[in-house]
Amino acid sequence: MAEEQQLHPDDEQVERYALGVLAAQEIPMVEQHLLICGACQDRVEEMDAYVQGMQAAARQLRVEEMAKRVQRRPKSAGGTRIA
Amino acid sequence: MIDPRGAGLRGDTADSDARGQTPWPALIEKIQANDATGMEELYRIFSRGVRFFLWRQLGPQDMEDTVHDTFLTVAQAIRRGDVREPDKLMGFVWTIVRRHLATQIERTVNGRNQNVDLDGAARVLDYSPDPEWTAIVRQREMLAHRLLSEVSGRDREILVRFYLQEQPQEEICREMGLTETQFRLLKSRAKARFGALGRRKLARRRICW
Numbered sequence: 001m002a003e004e005q006q007l008h009p010d011d012e013q014v015e016r017y018a019l020g021v022l023a024a025q026e027i028p029m030v031e032q033h034l035l036i037c038g039a040c041q042d043r044v045e046e047m048d049a050y051v052q053g054m055q056a057a058a059r060q061l062r063v064e065e066m067a068k069r070v071q072r073r074p075k076s077a078g079g080t081r082i083a
Numbered sequence: 084m085i086d087p088r089g090a091g092l093r094g095d096t097a098d099s100d101a102r103g104q105t106p107w108p109a110l111i112e113k114i115q116a117n118d119a120t121g122m123e124e125l126y127r128i129f130s131r132g133v134r135f136f137l138w139r140q141l142g143p144q145d146m147e148d149t150v151h152d153t154f155l156t157v158a159q160a161i162r163r164g165d166v167r168e169p170d171k172l173m174g175f176v177w178t179i180v181r182r183h184l185a186t187q188i189e190r191t192v193n194g195r196n197q198n199v200d201l202d203g204a205a206r207v208l209d210y211s212p213d214p215e216w217t218a219i220v221r222q223r224e225m226l227a228h229r230l231l232s233e234v235s236g237r238d239r240e241i242l243v244r245f246y247l248q249e250q251p252q253e254e255i256c257r258e259m260g261l262t263e264t265q266f267r268l269l270k271s272r273a274k275a276r277f278g279a280l281g282r283r284k285l286a287r288r289r290i291c292w
Contacts, residue, residue: 019246031177045135057224057227
């Protein structure tokens with residue numbers, strides 16, 4: 001029990017937890033630790049913010065790239081873009 | 084897992100006795116004896132963590148009610164003698180929290196007429212319009228967008244594969260010709276840059292005030 005309390009998850013575990021890909025067998029130990037460790041709660045919240053920001057930004061960049069590709073398509077003789 | 088003595092981190096919520104162990108048996112005895120300080124201590128140790136999980140999975144909706152229900156359930160179980168191994172109180176509380184979360188998620192999902200596969204990472208956040216929260220989320224997106232715009236095309240591809248496409252690390256390393264160390268270094272730098280951009284933005288705001 002003391003061991004569960006004192007072992008903080010490492011940065012890779014925190015990232016995997018924030019991404020929702022932490023191994024099932026690791027979740028109980030990490031979550032029980034998070035239940036009582038404010039410092040690690042802060043680490044997870046910080047990682048959540050980063051992951052969510054990156055995901056949203058990556059989606060936005062993809063949209064921008066697609067828009068640029070559409071703009072670069074050559075126009076047909078009638079002035080409309082070729083599909 | 085890392086040893087906090089090496090990492091310089093310490094749990095700041097649960098107190099420990101001289102042996103480094105939280106006295107769960109003593110706490111359970113207090114609660115079973117209807118000692119008010121026992122409930123206060125239970126709340127002090129676990130309330131931040133319970134709120135952390137509830138907020139993360141459910142958002143602010145019904146937070147206080149669910150926190151209250153969780154502690155009520157734990158206290159009643161302790162008084163009934165359901166905690167057969169006092170040293171495992173933390174695991175017991177965690178189980179109760181998970182059950183309450185699952186119940187709340189099911190209620191929320193049924194209310195929205197959706198089917199959700201419940202796993203440890205499922206989140207059913209309440210996206211009620213909160214201008215401050217919306218601004219915070221937008222800020223994070225802008226910082227991350229700037230970060231992704233600053234890095235090389237190859238680094239951007241790697242980060243997008245990992246964070247957006249959720250491609251496993253091993254696959255990314257194999258397809259992009261990276262070692263595990265190179266991959267971790269890239270992620271670490273990106274996260275550090277995100278943090279630095281955020282702090283710079285905060286510093287600029289303070290100057291403007």
